[in-house]
Amino acid sequence: MTARVVTLDLDGVTDKAGLMDRCARDLPLPDWFGRNWDALADVLSDPGLWAGVAVAGEILVVVRNWEGYAKARPEEWATAREVFAQASALTVALALGGSS
Secondary structure (H helix, E strand, O other): OOOOEEEEEOOOOOHHHHHHHHHHHHOOOOOOOOOOHHHHHHHHHHHHHHHOOOOOOOOEEEEEEOHHHHHOOHHHHHHHHHHHHOOOOOOEEEOOOOOO
């Protein structure tokens, strides 16, 4: 089975609202995505909610340029990492360095 790779680019994101906007932009989330932690956790755990993604395939989300957000909002970043870690519909990988 081939994984579908999706990039979540957090370049310039410095707060939760920016993260949620970027998730809505970069990930194939439904239009009605609520842009809060619970909504993000729900949608990332239900592959049937991912617009245009075959449920049978594995999804790999590569998070790039996350360091600025992690530094600006460490508590929010910790929550985001927890949400990503618990997402059962995908695998999340953090890109380390060389992400330009």
